Amino acid sequence: MKRSVFYISEGTGITAESLGRSLLTQFEGITFQQNILPFVDTPEKAADAVQRIDHAAEKDGCRPLVFSTLIRRDLREIITRTKGVIYDFFETFTSPLEAEFGIAASRQPGRSHSLHNYNAYVARIGALHYALSNDDGMPASNYAMADVIVIGVSRSGKTPTCLYLALQHGIHAANYPLTEEDLATTRLPAQLKPYRDKLIGLTIRPERLQQIRNGRRPDSRYADVKQCASEIAAAQEMFHREKIRFLDSTFASVEEIATSILHELGLKRRV
């Protein structure tokens, strides 16, 4: 069984897609052919979308699924003319909210305000520069400026986590890789001691770490599973002994790790 799926939005379509995908993962045994239709913000583009959906309907011999976060009435009306089945993520909740608030919704796409965008841009760029220049325990690292300092063994996921926190949330995230010396003593490195409240540890299962390191330096001591296991054990011992909160990155996406860090440290996003 195969079904075509369209995600349609006046903006990026990211919300329509992420809710749609999580709904579809509940249904096994169906192959979904996914299409994203972003920036459908004129009647012409809406009419184009209808054509694409109807074309899929003909080709497939069954109704495509259309997940929509369209806000404008005129565009939603055009889309209702399609042969697809429409799941209207926006309008479905707008009427109940109007009833709850006792006021009418504007039904205008939230125009990204220029000033809001500019402030978010500045916050993100500042955070990004911070993350890039405080990556991997750089000698001049400015931990005093950090919102969070991520620590862990090499390849436990620190750099992507910090860059994601910067780009997505405007958070100042530094990272520090635990050295062989640190791991030998299982004591917190001296330069991190003043910043205990900002520390978060990352751990990972040895087999996964071995797999990741082996992709980078095949058959090295660095990628040896015993080496990986002993580094991780020492890091975890340090986390326990020094009472540092830590997360396991093995089965987590970068979004999940970032969200967990904000949650654990009680940090507010800056954008």
Place this chain on the structure above:
Amino acid sequence: MKRSVFYISEGTGITAESLGRSLLTQFEGITFQQNILPFVDTPEKAADAVQRIDHAAEKDGCRPLVFSTLIRRDLREIITRTKGVIYDFFETFTSPLEAEFGIAASRQPGRSHSLHNYNAYVARIGALHYALSNDDGMPASNYAMADVIVIGVSRSGKTPTCLYLALQHGIHAANYPLTEEDLATTRLPAQLKPYRDKLIGLTIRPERLQQIRNGRRPDSRYADVKQCASEIAAAQEMFHREKIRFLDSTFASVEEIATSILHELGLKRRV
């Protein structure tokens, strides 16, 4: 008028929050006090969430809004006991989809599969390393490996765009800053000529560029509005003359720019 809002999910809560926020921006004159409750994946955590919501209800003297993407029945049932108004983004569409497919939904959170996560991790990390080592026209840039090469004047938004494309979509994105020489000739730099199909230009309004550059090097020639305007004019002349597609980053978020680039170049995301 003030209302408390809760976003609740078994996962990061990103989807609940983004749909919820776009719904709420339709209602003017109300102040929303927003709370994210991620990783509500046990009955205990669901009961905690109910307490927090009910506490807000008492404090506010009116019903909090609860935007939920909870999937598990047992957790959703616990949440229905709250004094908040629940907008159930998941269940609302699950029953219609069951009817459409003629099969029952599993109603299990899409456990991030270990293998899927690993492959996504490898793709993202590979793309991230690529972006970091092909940033800002580095001499050893490997443009042959690029999915896209972003070009533009200094501070037009190239680096955040490339890192976002890497982290979010696993795309190999290089970037090349147009030099004074390039801008003087308004000809495509020789090293980019073999890769015309992968090029995307970024432009920006002079006042915005001036504002951004001034934050970096206040009162410099670099941040002078005339200098900004002339660089941008030359870059745009090059884009037109060399028939390079380009986007304006002035009023766009990094997500919007990234989505536009995928859309313009017809690129498929790798994660």
